[in-house]
Amino acid sequence: MEFDVVIVGAGPAGLSAAYHLKKLANDKQQDISVxxxxxxxxxxxxxxSGAILETTALDELIPDWQEKGAPLTTPVTEDELYLxxxxxxxxxxxxWAIPAPMHNDGNxxxxxxxxxxxxxxxxEAIGVEIFPGFAAAEIAYDDNGRVKGVYTGDMGIGKDGEQKDSYMPGMALYGKYTLFAEGCRGHLGKQxxxxxxxxxxxxxxxxxxGIKELWEIDPALHKxxxxxxxxxxxxxxxxTGGFFLYHADNNQVVVGLIVDLNYxxxxxxxxDEFQQMKHHPLFADVLSTGKRLSYGARAIAKGGLNALPDMAFPGGLLIGCDAGTLNFAKIKGTHTAMKSGMIAAENVLNALIQNEQENLPxxxxxxxxxxxxxxxxxxxxASRNFGPAMHKFGPIMGGAYNWIEQNLFKGRLPWTLHDTKPDYAQMKPASECPExxxxxxxxKLSFDKLSSVYLSNTNHEEDQPSHLRLLDPAIPVKVNLTKYNEPAQRYCxxxxxxxxxxxxxxQLQINAQNCxxxxxxxxxxxxxxxCWVPPEGTGGPNYPNM
Incomplete structure (x- = not known):
């Protein structure tokens, strides 16, 4: 199948890019397929996501979003910060002591x-074609190494690698440009x-x-x-890390913990840190008479501007959290992802209108x-030093540095802090660390992993190759268990x-169906x-209201 533009991922970045591109094309009476x-x-x-939404990008994308029924019904009324x-x-x-970016007036x-x-x-109402249940498994390149689209994964392959009766081959989707909006640590973006x-x-x-739960609580406690x-x-x-507790609508609250992966x-x-946290009176007083409705977890890219790769490459763009546009000082990435998608849409459309196929840059x-x-x-x-300061100086001194930079200097200090050691390389041998x-x-307040996964509605076809690939099957026991007490048992x-x-x-047993x-x-x-690769399309969690 051939399109003018193929977008991988229907998150905030991908959908904003698709809508903006199609809307601009329609306004210019250009027939652009997306x-x-x-x-x-x-x-x-x-x-x-948490999520608190700043409407900066949405106001630009769909100015009449309120009239069109956007599900933004709970404005922030009060901010609190605790240690x-x-x-x-x-x-x-x-x-007055809260860093300015963390204030949520108008969100x-x-x-x-x-x-x-x-x-x-x-x-979809303006002509974008959206295909749920199709996982982009591979990148398609032309003879010159330019990205020309993606291949979706085959369906109906058994654990033994053989085709089952339900086998359906993957599809090739080609585009003049391909935008990758897979979210944090996208497997194609990584490639x-x-x-x-x-x-x-x-x-x-x-x-x-980020680990999150959705709870229904006593109306008397709901704010x-x-x-x-x-x-x-x-x-x-x-x-390092931080927690959140948001009072949403319908007597529901969301509670969560973000743990930096440089530990x-x-x-x-x-x-288990998150489950233990909920026993603190700050949370227990709200949740103890409530009911847990849903559970989920997701990595977030928090390196900010310093860690942004080049987002343009031959044949396409990386946008949103696939590149890492989240603003960690605000703990928000939706409005930034949306804006990156809008900028991508404008530049793709300009290229398509101004050039014939053979002359496309x-x-x-x-x-x-x-x-x-x-x-x-x-x-x-303006927020480029927020994360490095927390990593270098710790939560207290790093927090003080960030207050000075954000509140007094508005992010305009003339230097840039760097954090050049990858998160995985921070791990110390188990023998050097306290158990x-x-x-x-x-x-009631805390739960085990399996009952939590059940609430995520996670489901995978069991008879399929594992989507969690080991580059060397011997390493988990030979290296990770011996040196690090195999931390995958705990960080997952x-x-x-x-x-x-x-x-x-x-031996390391991989229960891929729980992923x-x-x-x-x-x-x-x-x-x-x-190496995480996508399972068959539709596999994974099915989050309601998350």
Missing amino acids: CVLEKGSEVGAHIL LKDQQRATKVPG YIVSLGNVCRWLATQA LISQFKLDENSDPQHYGI PGLVVHGSGWPLDNDT SNPHISPF DTLTGFTDAFRDSWLHKELH KHYPKPDG PAGVYEIVEAESGP VHCKTCDIKDPSQNI
């Missing part, structure tokens, strides 16, 4: 999955960065794992629009210039990786031996 591929069973099925000292005590930070508490579902209806050396002039990307952020217990001084102790389990250098001239670049530049012992879940928030005893000795597609294993494995 196709969006989505690996989830439906748009929004794999979308997971948790221990399992009982907390200190509330006064408003909305949303389900980003529902926002994407709405965006998809807007895009493109390597193939075209897009990260030669940037710092290594840095990541966190629609209240936003609570903070850090501290149960994370130790060598593990060094292989005994740490981000999932290989690399959209105009995108790079437009990005640098945009408010998106200005915003990311961690987590309380047993009580089934879905119970995918287990060390089991066999006649020949310990919620968070990509943490692809990022944090200290041996960089795990």
